[in-house]
Amino acid sequence: MSVVTNTTTIGAIELPSRRNTELLLLGFAVLIPMFAYANVGLAINGSLPPGMVLYGLGLGALAGIAHLVVRRYAKYADPLLLPLATLLNGLGLVLIWRLDQSERLQNLAKRAFGGFSPSAPRQMMYTAVAIALFAAVLLVLKDHRVLQRFTYISMAGALVLLILPVIPGLGADVFGAKIWISVGGFSIQPGEFAKIVIAIFFAGYLMVKRDALALASRRFMGLYLPRGRDLGPILMIWAMSLLVLVFENDLGTSLLFFGMFVIMLYVATERTSWIVIGLLMSVGGAVVVGTFASHVQARVNAWLDPFACYTTSGACEQVGQSIMSFGSGGVLGAGWGQGNSDLIGFAANSDFIFSTVGEELGLAGVMAFLLLYGLIIERGVRTALAARDPFGKLFAIGLSGAFALQIFVVAGGVMGLIPLTGMTMPFLASGGSSVLANWILIAILIRISDTARRPAPAPAPSPDSEMTQVVRPS
Amino acid sequence: MNKPLRRISLFCGLLVLALLIRTNWLQYVQAEELSTRKENRRVQIAQYATERGNIIVKGDPITGSKVTDGSDYKFKRTYTNGELWAPVTGYASQAFGSTQLESLEDGILTGNDDRLFFDRTIGMFTGEKKQGGNVVTTLNPEAQKAAFEALGTKKGAVAAIDPRTGAILALVSTPSYDPSRFAGNSKDDEKAWVELKDSEDKNLVNRALRETYPPGSTFKVVTAAAALEHGVVQDINAPTDTPDPYFLPGTKTEMINHAKGCEKASLNEALRISCNSVFANMGDKVTRDKMVETSEKFGFNNDKIDVPVRAFASIYDKKMGKDGNAQSSIGQFNTAATPLQMAMVTAAIANDGKLMKPYMVDMLQAPNLDVIEKHEPQEMSRPLSAANAEKVQQMMVNVVANGTGSKAKMNGVTVGGKTGTAQHGEGNKKRPYAWFISYAETPDKASPVAVAVVIEDSEADREDISGGGLAAPVAKAVMEAVLKSQG
Numbered sequence: 001m002s003v004v005t006n007t008t009t010i011g012a013i014e015l016p017s018r019r020n021t022e023l024l025l026l027g028f029a030v031l032i033p034m035f036a037y038a039n040v041g042l043a044i045n046g047s048l049p050p051g052m053v054l055y056g057l058g059l060g061a062l063a064g065i066a067h068l069v070v071r072r073y074a075k076y077a078d079p080l081l082l083p084l085a086t087l088l089n090g091l092g093l094v095l096i097w098r099l100d101q102s103e104r105l106q107n108l109a110k111r112a113f114g115g116f117s118p119s120a121p122r123q124m125m126y127t128a129v130a131i132a133l134f135a136a137v138l139l140v141l142k143d144h145r146v147l148q149r150f151t152y153i154s155m156a157g158a159l160v161l162l163i164l165p166v167i168p169g170l171g172a173d174v175f176g177a178k179i180w181i182s183v184g185g186f187s188i189q190p191g192e193f194a195k196i197v198i199a200i201f202f203a204g205y206l207m208v209k210r211d212a213l214a215l216a217s218r219r220f221m222g223l224y225l226p227r228g229r230d231l232g233p234i235l236m237i238w239a240m241s242l243l244v245l246v247f248e249n250d251l252g253t254s255l256l257f258f259g260m261f262v263i264m265l266y267v268a269t270e271r272t273s274w275i276v277i278g279l280l281m282s283v284g285g286a287v288v289v290g291t292f293a294s295h296v297q298a299r300v301n302a303w304l305d306p307f308a309c310y311t312t313s314g315a316c317e318q319v320g321q322s323i324m325s326f327g328s329g330g331v332l333g334a335g336w337g338q339g340n341s342d343l344i345g346f347a348a349n350s351d352f353i354f355s356t357v358g359e360e361l362g363l364a365g366v367m368a369f370l371l372l373y374g375l376i377i378e379r380g381v382r383t384a385l386a387a388r389d390p391f392g393k394l395f396a397i398g399l400s401g402a403f404a405l406q407i408f409v410v411a412g413g414v415m416g417l418i419p420l421t422g423m424t425m426p427f428l429a430s431g432g433s434s435v436l437a438n439w440i441l442i443a444i445l446i447r448i449s450d451t452a453r454r455p456a457p458a459p460a461p462s463p464d465s466e467m468t469q470v471v472r473p474s
Numbered sequence: 475m476n477k478p479l480r481r482i483s484l485f486c487g488l489l490v491l492a493l494l495i496r497t498n499w500l501q502y503v504q505a506e507e508l509s510t511r512k513e514n515r516r517v518q519i520a521q522y523a524t525e526r527g528n529i530i531v532k533g534d535p536i537t538g539s540k541v542t543d544g545s546d547y548k549f550k551r552t553y554t555n556g557e558l559w560a561p562v563t564g565y566a567s568q569a570f571g572s573t574q575l576e577s578l579e580d581g582i583l584t585g586n587d588d589r590l591f592f593d594r595t596i597g598m599f600t601g602e603k604k605q606g607g608n609v610v611t612t613l614n615p616e617a618q619k620a621a622f623e624a625l626g627t628k629k630g631a632v633a634a635i636d637p638r639t640g641a642i643l644a645l646v647s648t649p650s651y652d653p654s655r656f657a658g659n660s661k662d663d664e665k666a667w668v669e670l671k672d673s674e675d676k677n678l679v680n681r682a683l684r685e686t687y688p689p690g691s692t693f694k695v696v697t698a699a700a701a702l703e704h705g706v707v708q709d710i711n712a713p714t715d716t717p718d719p720y721f722l723p724g725t726k727t728e729m730i731n732h733a734k735g736c737e738k739a740s741l742n743e744a745l746r747i748s749c750n751s752v753f754a755n756m757g758d759k760v761t762r763d764k765m766v767e768t769s770e771k772f773g774f775n776n777d778k779i780d781v782p783v784r785a786f787a788s789i790y791d792k793k794m795g796k797d798g799n800a801q802s803s804i805g806q807f808n809t810a811a812t813p814l815q816m817a818m819v820t821a822a823i824a825n826d827g828k829l830m831k832p833y834m835v836d837m838l839q840a841p842n843l844d845v846i847e848k849h850e851p852q853e854m855s856r857p858l859s860a861a862n863a864e865k866v867q868q869m870m871v872n873v874v875a876n877g878t879g880s881k882a883k884m885n886g887v888t889v890g891g892k893t894g895t896a897q898h899g900e901g902n903k904k905r906p907y908a909w910f911i912s913y914a915e916t917p918d919k920a921s922p923v924a925v926a927v928v929i930e931d932s933e934a935d936r937e938d939i940s941g942g943g944l945a946a947p948v949a950k951a952v953m954e955a956v957l958k959s960q961g
Contacts, residue, residue, distance in 0.1 A: 104546060270478050327504055363497055
């Protein structure tokens with residue numbers, strides 16, 4: 001564990017706070033989506049969108065507030081995380097607005113639900129709430145280590161969040177996946193929040209148990225096998241993620257939790273054997289569930305060859321449509337607002353929003369987006385490296401690892417690299433829970449990075465190191 | 475804890491790298507294949523996203539485009555007089571694809587053709603909307619209408635050609651269909667499409683190009699041409715050595731004549747009254763291989779007759795025995811011809827032995843009406859010499875003046891023709907096909923039209939009578955219309 005050591009003779013070197021860098025980047029992060037918005041308007045209606053100034057001001061104001069909060073309450077935070085999240089969120093709003101303009105989706109909604117309501121205003125509202133939450137987290141959570149106290153409460157909370165959608169009357173079955181609950185007209189996806197809550201539990205639990213898990217083991221064929229009782233927790237998490245998969249038809253969440261746990265376990269114990277065991281368990285689980293759960297089978301078939309079952313299976317049609325979107329985009333894309341990614345249908349602005357990027361911005365745009373996500377992950381991992389306390393390290397790597405897994409699972413799914421899981425692209429996809437949860441995630445990473453980069457408190461003056469008096473001849 | 479952290483960061487990097495590689499694979503390597511897949515509706519959406527160019531007959535468009543709402547496709551094809559022109563245009567349907575000229579000239583009509591690249595590029599800078607070019611056909615609207623009306627409710631087809639150039643003047647197939655009925659993709663369109671596709675009358679089949687029939691006695695002009703070309707007969711008025719009854723070579727099967735006086739009848743007389751025995755005998759003497767040679771010069775056995783819509787190959791069997799060859803020489807047995815093929819035969823004879831390549835697209839125009847491509851008449855082959863062609867003409871004129879084709883007679887115009895009633899079906903049980911081929915020539919020796927008519931399901935079954943009685947008036951109507959419009 002690396003701790004910045006200060007010799008008593010040298011005072012703490014103050015790191016630059018980089019707040020002005022952040023402000024400059026935020027300027028770009030607001031300007032780029034505004035250009036994108038203008039571009040879509042010109043492409044679709046031939047005129048600048050009427051709400052453009054308002055939208056720009058709104059996004060600018062939200063970014064400004066977030067920046068001021070960071071400047072005041074997390075002075076030493078990583079300067080890239082906030083601009084990256086703002087840029088992705090802003091571009092996501094443009095993408096959603098663009099899909100709102102699609103006549104095809106409007107007709108589809110009218111036929112299925114008897115009416116169409118645009119998603120962009122709702123998303124804008126959620127963004128505002130999310131930034132408020134972001135500010136609240138930074139205001140309330142002065143030190144992330146406080147969260148250690150809530151280790152077991154977090155576990156209970158995560159379990160509750162995961163179980164909620166299965167409770168009859170509360171859960172809503174949307175297109176086969178039971179990952180929603182609806183409360184008073186609002187639908188929430190508890191899984192998104194559970195992602196953060198459970199990271200607290202894992203970090204707190206593993207920090208305490210890491211030595212036992214790492215050291216009490218037997219060597220067998222080059223692997224350190226943990227003791228039977230130490231296997232308990234991982235077995236439990238494994239079983240839980242399988243249950244989520246079986247009862248909620250939610251491949252993504254189950255994969256995410258288990259993946260996050262294995263990553264954190266590995267970091268905590270530094271034992272490669274945990275990775276091997278984790279991989280074996282997930283393969284085993286995947287085979288068992290894949291054999292019995294028909295919806296998983298359908299997705300695997302759609303992944304293997306979407307065009308073989310294109311006309312007979314909805315899963316295949318969606319994946320096929322998505323892949324064709326990417327292919328039709330080619331290198332430079334059809335241009336914003338000029339593609340037909342809405343052919344994918346209902347999920348075009350949520351699960352499959354990345355296909356619109358693929359078709360309209362092309363290979364160049366997709367790579368740019370992937371690099372933006374890559375940068376967020378990189379800043380997260382860097383935060384974990386820099387964090388001074390094991391809890392902070394574990395927490396940061398858990399959140400960044402989960403974020404990376406989610407990007408991989410979603411983008412890989414819509415691009416046909418891996419079977420589709422039905423998760424949403426952070427910040428891009430339409431949906432309140434996702435926006436809220438991911439802004440909270442960014443807020444926590446910012447808090448940890450602030451603690452990590454904050455100069456250590458100045459050491460108490462030591463009488464041994466009094467300045468030597470210089471005697472000058474005069 | 476930093477060593478595993480670095481490894482995890484490497485792992486996250488690999489995840490992103492895998493996505494980057496995948497997107498390159500999809501959007502660069504596989505882009506072409508994915509963007510042109512048949513499941514990819516973008517292809518059709520683009521096809522109907524702009525107003526299509528038109529197919530033009532004598533200055534007037536017979537197609538159009540109109541904006542449709544509530545569908546992926548912005549423009550829908552419309553057709554004026556769809557039933558009349560369907561055998562020429564084919565159809566372009568948002569839901570059911572396109573055929574014939576609509577499909578073959580799709581690049582020009584949508585404006586995507588490479589030859590329109592500069593128009594598109596200039597349009598990009600001037601901000602003009604993308605437009606399609608036009609396809610100008612050779613068809614003669616009067617002749618087309620005359621043929622369509624004369625066929626009326628009968629099932630059949632007409633092909634008319636200008637013998638001098640090979641330009642197709644009329645191309646009719648009945649019962650026809652209106653391509654407007656299923657040009658969109660609504661429920662009604664689908665209903666109309668299913669109805670037409672499954673119809674017993676095979677409305678969607680272009681009988682003039684895509685249906686072969688036994689040509690019956692009309693094929694005798696080909697046999698006559700072969701006999702003259704290969705020196706079997708020099709004088710068309712000299713008696714032949716055909717006995718009556720005539721038995722098919724090597725068999726005890728009698729070739730039945732419906733006409734009387736076929737014994738030793740001259741070629742001229744035999745064609746006039748349509749003797750089967752004489753032409754079977756001639757075909758046998760010419761021999762199979764030489765019959766094949768001549769008929770192939772007329773266009774038989776050629777599966778690449780593109781006008782530019784590809785016509786089915788007409789058949790003269792290359793492997794049959796002597797008796798088969800004798801039967802085939804009167805247009806029965808394995809002989810099969812499209813109406814277009816028989817019009818080509820007639821045109822070659824009328825054009826003094828020179829067969830011109832048939833075509834129906836005169837030129838392709840850019841959206842600004844610049845000519846992109848103009849068809850130059852091409853000689854396809856010379857099935858017979860000018861002298862022999864004149865002899866066959868004489869015989870055909872005799873058929874109309876004094877023989878079975880009298881219903882095609884016209885005042886002040888030389889008309890040559892040949893009737894045919896083709897038996898078909900097992901044991902010739904099905905109702906025969908009535909054929910008539912003819913050409914008309916004004917006194918100034920210009921020969922502006924050659925026609926072939928076939929009518930299925932004719933009521934009469936007596937040899938030649940139905941061809942002369944049913945099909946000849948149709949041919950006459952077409953010839954009259956052409957002469958009048960050009961006259």
